[in-house]
Amino acid sequence: MDGYTPKPEHRIADEASLRKLFAPTHDLAIQKCRASLSEHAQAFIRRSPFLCIGTQSADGRADVSPRGDPAGFVQILDERTLAIPDRPGNNRLDTLVNIVANPTVGLLFIIPGFDDTLRINGQAIVVDDPDLLAGMAIQDKAPKVAIVVTVTEVFMHCAKAFRRSHLWDPDHFQDRSSMPSLVKIILDDTTGAPEDAKEMRALDEALEQGYQNACIDSCAPCGLHRWPAWPMRLP
Template sequence: MLEQTRQDAPSPWHEGELAMQRSVGVVERMDGPGRNFLRKAMPEQHRAFFPMLPFIVLGAVDAKGDVWATVRAGHPGFLVSPEPEILDVSLARDPADPADAGMEDGDAIAMLGIQLETRRRNRLNGVIRRADAGTFHVRVGQSFGNCPQYIQPRSSAFVRDPDLATAIPPLHSGQLDDRARRMVEGADTFFVASYVDRNNGERQVDVSHRGGYAGFIDVGADGVLTIPDFPGNRFFNTLGNFLVNPKAGLAFVDFATGDMLQMTGRAEVLLESPEITAFPRAERLWRFTPEAVVFRPDALPLRWSLPRDL
């Protein structure tokens, strides 16, 4: 039997992504890019990109079905692609990281390679095949690039060996305390993980970057985050996932201290709301209600700095 062509193959978009695309009238326009840009293997430029990175953003789902976003660091070269369908990852298990529970053999995972100083980013998702406690590889399900919009340029440097974990224990809570609230309210960058279980039985996890002006997230008195969705590539991976499965995981990094704030909870997409006008350039909003919060002081061995001309 002849292999299906991209135009004959089923749409790569699931129903949630299609519903978001319908909401702005771009379903037909996004069909071609979906077939052409969502690949089942990494192009050469992506394979060359990942080994340069000193950190990776991950999205994983724990045994309870909660999704977590995290950032993990390593010496450049800890990510290597021996073939287009595979990304090898050298990272030790980290019981302090709530996302680590979703990184067992056979688990679905999402990865975002992002180079803040150049504003390059590439995403992939796939399935973990774990060799041991210090390595695993990901068999690619989808691989695609993203534009540099909303990425705040930053340069990074290690302040300790990335193989040495911090001695400071994580702090667990069911809600945002004042420190976490300040971290969210002052952020210009965060990462969000989401997932769906496709009709073919495969779990598809996504993790992406969200950026804006400092203070672009509103935190209500009840601890609920209201987040603007700015004009983008119309893929709607994150919001489309929320329509099907309203679970979300957020990660905020204090770039000056290496502290990380991780949350898992529920998301709601607001396609129309009078509140949208309060957020410059926003096309729609989404809300996030935290259900579990983990604050991890000194979690990352990297420190980032802004360009000198800012």
Template sequence: MEFIEDMAALEALYDSPAPASLTKVVARITPLYRRWIEASRFCVLTSVGSEGTDGSPRGDDGPVVRIADDKTLLLPDWRGNNRIDSLRNIVRDGRVSLMFMVPGSMNVVRVNGTAKLTADPAMTTQFEHRGKHPKTVITIVVEEMYFQCAKAIMRAGLWSRDDSEGLPTAGQFVQEMKADFDADSYDSGYAEYAKGRMW
């Protein structure tokens, strides 16, 4: 198998970008992008660090991020598994990307920017939910933002069917690595977690 090793070889395979794919890029949160992001309850946060890259799903029962101004997004870090891979990366290298999705919409909105973490109570208490606060808040300065063409979601039929039947559970994934792991108890705990202890 031959691999592409330089830009000239790569670019020779593709046509020039469609003009709209360049025009759509903005360096701030415009009114229309604001409307779209405020409708998004889910995004993927991508970060990079000395150990490599990390893609982390982030979700909330309302907007997944808060818009502070036309250049700044605020993403609370709610309770998780405490691996904090993304947070470690951000402390060492602030470059991040976000991919926002809205169920039913064929578009995706992408943000590239730089991030910092804060545990300042003046910030974390702003996100109080059911008496709990995030341990940290990720502040993201938007450098570029654009929507992604709908073709990938349309090809996948992403919102048109449920393909989850028969898939392994979280507990089964762990049990595959550790045979004596109690997958059923672990999965039952997840079910309880989803009933109201998500924060």
């Protein structure tokens, strides 16, 4: 498949040309942006068990990563400062490495069942302060580091995207079995998955067990370590 290259006259290359295509921004959409966390924003964060964090590397390569824990896992240190625990993962460290190189971050907080979301932009640092980390422990396991975000912009985002996608509507839920498992997808795209169904099922079951231990053990074995051509562990 060849890449898409638009004709020069169809490429929007500056902000003025872009804004000509749209109606002016509504005053309320501008006024709603705040530089600190209001009472409502703080209440939203305390209810949220999930967020996405967007970062960029020093050379501008973008990344978005999910973060999830029991509701209220993000600590509100004051009206302009948040702390996000970094739980055990696959040790790629994409988000953390990016923040060390480029502190600008964007956060999207999501609450199951809510169509509204909360957007926060700010500047982040990675810290290993034991006093802070101790308050983020789960089952007596504190994270190795936390992401501390100084808020520069915060505002609620409307429900249109969630309404259009029917994200929380069970009638629109898709059957996960209609696609291969995560393990099979990764192996198909790399070293090749085992052809034996029993062996493949064992890998899938091991991944599920790894999920159960993910909040406790860094890089909990997912079963891929049993596959000779695949040394990696997830999550």
